[in-house]
């Protein structure tokens with residue numbers, strides 16, 4: 001089928017997320033390999049966001065495709081009541097790479113369902129109902145996960161499920177408490193959280209959910225003391241700590257899991273995306289021994305038809321093998337440092353670049369209309385203008401795909417990317433930022 005024909009049918013029948021359908025104008029992708037995508041006219045694009053920050057091992061990996069083929073020849077799916085080699089081996093391999101005693105895995109179809117099941121689990125374990133999460137967070141689009149979310153995607157789902165409470169977490173470039181630097185703030189957000197918990201009734205709170213590094217709200221890397229402090233507050237009050245590693249996990253931040261940057265072990269990890277590198281959708285809720293011990297005597301009242309889907313688990317096994325065999329976690333750390341230096345050059349050069357935050361091969365360029373006052377360019381939820389749309393068009397025209405919204409330009413290439421390819425991609429972004437510079441004062 002020709003590209004034009006595909007697009008015509010697409011616009012007649014396919015519903016896209018988050019947008020008015022009138023505004024949807026997708027590129028037709030024909031094939032993908034490594035870090036590259038090709039459209040129907042054979043134009044090549046660098047996939048500088050690994051899809052939606054999930055194709056961590058890159059496209060078309062032969063090992064993963066062969067492993068999936070072998071599993072399909074045996075069977076693709078059996079009831080979740082049965083044990084299978086794919087499911088048990090993947091759970092074992094996950095337990096080998098997760099921190100501490102996070103050794104017990106419940107498989108879901110993707111990230112939001114892992115979050116959804118964690119919401120249920122923490123309430124069942126503690127018998128408490130309130131759950132805390134931060135403003136400027138994203139946890140998924142299903143009822144519980146979107147209520148947990150602290151950004152505008154939640155507004156349309158309100159009032160949402162009851163008992164979910166928000167707090168201010170660290171965003172040091174735009175400190176919610178007005179501090180200029182991490183050195184002088186005395187971790188005010190942690191102190192405020194402690195006060196909020198005291199006033200709210202610590203014994204009514206089942207869990208605190210955090211992204212170890214906030215993803216789609218701007219790659220916000222919290223100070224180590226904040227995350228350690230949250231763990232401490234949880235321990236003091238019998239509150240469970242759930243870490244959302246849907247985006248931060250699987251090498252994205254230069255470690256297997258984002259929480260490893262803080263030397264903290266949570267009670268539950270939820271994850272998806274890089275678990276299978278998106279070859280097949282798969283998510284997981286991973287319990288520590290404490291949670292496992294509770295459910296050893298009590299039923300876990302939750303279930304999914306496709307929990308532990310054999311084909312998806314086989315993809316997960318092969319994906320972890322690729323991370324290990326190709327040393328991709330270390331590559332993310334090392335090439336992430338290189339990426340950071342390249343992006344710092346853009347910060348120096350472009351009047352529209354206000355801040356650069358980078359951890360592993362995961363970065364955000366935050367735009368501003370005034371470096372000194374840090375005034376936004378597009379504004380929160382595009383309240384001033386839509387810069388991201390124009391910027392993405394410029395990038396497409398130069399052969400690069402990435403995901404941008406509001407004042408955020410997200411960078412998260414497949415972890416197999418080389419330094420030379422990073423140079424190419426940053427060169428294209430450098431050129432496209434001239435568009436962002438030109439929007440200042442408009």
Ligand SMILES: Cc1ncc(COP(=O)(O)O)c(C=O)c1O
Nearest residue numbers: 110111112138139140215246247
């Ligand atoms: C931190 C985080 N949690 C949860 C989700 C939801 O995952 P999914 O879209 O697989 O349901 C996402 C998706 O981007 C995410 O970034």
